[in-house]
Amino acid sequence: MQLIRQGAEAKLFKTKHSGKDALLKQRIEKDYRCRELDDKLRKERTTLEGNLLVKARKFGVSTPKIYGVDREKSEILMEFIEGSRIKDVLNDKNLNLCKEIGKAIALMHENGLVHGDLTTSNIMLQGKELYFIDFGLGFHSRKLEDKAVDLLVFKKTFEATHCNLMPKGWEMIIEGYLQGKGDRAVAAQMRKVEQRARYH
Ligand SMILES: Nc1ncnc2c1ncn2[C@@H]1O[C@H](COP(=O)(O)OP(=O)(O)OP(=O)(O)O)[C@@H](O)[C@H]1O
Numbered sequence: 001m002q003l004i005r006q007g008a009e010a011k012l013f014k015t016k017h018s019g020k021d022a023l024l025k026q027r028i029e030k031d032y033r034c035r036e037l038d039d040k041l042r043k044e045r046t047t048l049e050g051n052l053l054v055k056a057r058k059f060g061v062s063t064p065k066i067y068g069v070d071r072e073k074s075e076i077l078m079e080f081i082e083g084s085r086i087k088d089v090l091n092d093k094n095l096n097l098c099k100e101i102g103k104a105i106a107l108m109h110e111n112g113l114v115h116g117d118l119t120t121s122n123i124m125l126q127g128k129e130l131y132f133i134d135f136g137l138g139f140h141s142r143k144l145e146d147k148a149v150d151l152l153v154f155k156k157t158f159e160a161t162h163c164n165l166m167p168k169g170w171e172m173i174i175e176g177y178l179q180g181k182g183d184r185a186v187a188a189q190m191r192k193v194e195q196r197a198r199y200h
């Protein structure tokens with residue numbers, strides 16, 4: 001197994017599954033959290049992430065295929081996405097990808113799934129296809145407010161990471177969101193939450 005990345009929450013290894021490249025995501029111990037709580041959180045997030053990755057794929061958002069989830073070891077074995085993070089490849093020539101990102105988020109929200117950690121590091125591009133990953137903070141919700149906060153968190157990281165593509169990039173994300181059956185009320189609520197945060 002080859003360690004390809006050490007994330008904030010996990011170690012990511014490239015390995016093999018039935019002869020194919022695979023990705024093992026192993027949630028690591030955090031020594032600042034008390035042991036029992038840490039064990040519990042890692043197991044819960046692993047199970048949750050596995051479930052949400054499968055669920056999202058069922059309603060048409062591309063995610064890596066899941067080969068196996070080991071709750072006790074806090075590990076998920078999944079399809080290896082041979083591609084790049086959107087963070088590393090998004091530019092003014094392929095800005096249309098923003099629309100596709102918005103559409104995919106609308107599809108998640110439409111189906112009651114809030115990602116919880118939308119960033120361009122958690123979206124990958126393989127060929128022409130977008131893959132969403134890192135659902136460990138995701139949850140089910142039909143609430144306007146939850147979806148609005150999901151968008152706002154994304155907007156904040158997007159602005160910080162891709163300041164050179166602002167404001168167009170974000171406008172295209174919202175355009176895609178609305179084209180893809182995203183609720184106008186969610187976008188409006190996001191602006192409200194944003195204003196509220198500003199005056200606090
Ligand atoms: N299925 C996959 N195929 C290929 N690369 C992957 C896959 N899953 C994750 N990666 C790579 O590993 C990185 C970290 O994965 P992930 O976001 O799931 O873990 P994390 O612990 O939350 O990391 P971070 O703190 O960087 O967000 C991704 O940004 C991506 O580069």
Ligand SMILES: [Mg+2]
Pocket residue numbers: 007121122134
């Ligand atoms: Mg991540």
